[in-house]
Amino acid sequence: MRTCPCGLPTPYDDCCGRYHRGAAxxxxxxxxxSRxxxxxxxxAEYLRTSWDxxxxxxxxxxxxxxxWT
Incomplete structure (x- = not known):
């Protein structure tokens, strides 16, 4: 289990990973x-598509x- 880089104590796949895969x-x-x-x-593609x-x-x-630390 990999903790999410965003800092929350949640697995990446259950946290920001779901947004990177297309969830709202x-x-x-x-x-x-998530960014x-x-x-x-x-x-990089998520960054680009989530940009204004x-x-x-x-x-x-x-x-x-x-x-990133």
Whole structure:
């Protein structure tokens, strides 16, 4: 069991992982946690699609060597 990178004591798959797989994000806090977790796990596509369309870049690159602590 891998704890979610967002800081909650919940397994990733039951926490932010479900949003990364397409579940609706219920609150602004959950959205921000899920975006942090996306950076931490390298899910660039989730970051791009969860970005406001008016300001989102065409491409989001995530450096796999970056370590979030």
């Amino acid at each position: 994000v219920p609150t602004a806090e959950a959205l921000m946690r 942090f977790s996306a950076f931490a796990v390298g899910d 369309p008016e300001t989102r870049p065409r491409r989001v690159d995530v450096d796999p060597d970056t370590r």
